Amino acid sequence: METFLNIDLRVWWFLVIGAVFTGYAILDGFDLGAGVLHLFFRKEESRRIALNAIGPVWDGNEVWLVIGGGALFAGFPEVYATVFSAFYVPFMLFVVALIFRAISIEFRSKEPMLWWRLTWDISYTASSILIAGLLGVLLGNLIQGIAIGPGFVFQGNTLDFINPYSLLTAVTTIALFSLHGAIYLSMKTEHRLYTRVRLMVKFTSRMFVLTFVTLSLVTLIYIPEMADKFRDYPVLFGIPAMAMLSVFNIQRLAEKGRYSLAFVFSGLTSALLLGLASLGLFPVLVPSTLDPQYSLTVYNAASSFPSLKIMLTIAAIGVPIVGVYTTFVFWTFRGKVKIDEQSY
Amino acid sequence: MAALAAVAQLFSGHSSARMIAAYQPTKLAAFEGHYDSLAIGDLYLFGYVDQQKEQVHGVSIPGMLSFLTHDDFKKPIPGLHTFPKADRPKTVNFVFQTYHLMVAIGMALIGLTLLALFFWWRGKLFEQRWLMRIFTVAVLLPQMANQLGWYSSEVGRQPWVVYGMLRTSDALSRSVTAGQVWFSLILFTLVYALLFVLFLYLLNKKIKHGPEDLEETEDIPEYSKRYAESGNSPN
Known part of the structure; x- marks a missing residue:
């Protein structure tokens, strides 16, 4: 067993992948959320501003998903293989939704016809909802576990993934992203549109609190294992406590009109919730519903130590670079949106 | 610019072919329909592989494949016979044709762009309407060469998905229907x-x-x- 700073390399990889997917949830979260809310803007100009608010950053945000997938393949190839095979159909739908979302953003303003723009607006919102929903379904199923048999082979079928719990996580994810997106838009808009966005922040934050509280209760009642670790190490209760505080802080800050800070807290909420889920599972990555011995864990699903070592070095160089240019793009395009001829 | 890129392809293609000769000899043999392991390697300009008789009919430059691979016209190239039948691609003719089409397109692009450079130098490029017409269609050629090369590379590697290590039939997911x-x-x-x-x-x-x-x-x-x-x- 090899370690770095006294921590097992496999645990390091768990942290790296967790960090990258959290980054993805925070970054793509707000532009997906903006997409979910898109149809609620009535005027053509409002829609263009909302679209151009995420215009310079949405594709860069999706890079984090690519890094996450790559990191998962490098660090835990068994998880990559099992999960991608098991969720084959949902992932295909996910990819199609990503394609449609991208072309909706690119194509909608290329033609002036009303029907053309409306078609792409609908496609944009529908694909954003589908992407957020599928991510939620995936998360819900990973928390509950899937039917993994001997040799890490998935034995269930696609329809298993649609169940009350995963639908609840899907709705929660959509609500969280919408809130996150609404707060982002409030930093980017002015005048009457800004007033409208403020109402959206209010509405989405209520929706999110409602779904979040429901989800927490349902999890504690039906999947009590998730709370085991917290009972063993009461210090860890700090995390759900912080998540709760963070959620209510968003509402407080939004009411005061301090949207930049509210945005930080809605990002933090995403991070804490993902942290909560992965900590609840750790060291398991994908629980098996058939037999715990078939579960994929940090220890039985990892690559060999030499691979982990090389890839960790690469990640240590690559991830900060992406972090720096992401920050750079956000800094360049800070402030309110102005439409010009380069806009979408 | 295009002429430069087209000629650069020649060198990049050559070095890729040498890589393949070193790491995936069956694929190289399939590209040229080269069966006999003791023979020197010929480079076909075009032709047809008779898979039954294991022969190629066509126009070739004798020994050119050996020269390009080993800088020696006389050195034999391991042929398809070197490898057990189970470890060779089945559709050698398909690999041969797609590979040669790709190379032919590459050569045609070099010719076209050099021709255009010549007219440009003479200051008459934009008067050559026929050449302009060809270039309108030629936009598709690199894409076609790309796809064809992809076919020959993928099919030429069969039955392996990772050469010499993992068979395609073993690489299938067991839970995807x-x-x-x-x-x-x-x-x-x-x-x-x-x-x-x-x-x-x-x-x-x-x-x-x-x-x-x-x-x-x-x-x-x-x-x-x-x-x-x-x-x-x-x-």
């Missing part, structure tokens, strides 16, 4: 067909629109106003 694969295949065919139509439509529009006038681009406020108005106008 044929139905699911059909689903995704049909789904993506439809998506890409739609994308292709949209692409043609928008590209055509862009070409017809032509390059932006300088005055127009400088006048940003006017331009964006026009955009917003056209979007609001009821049809």
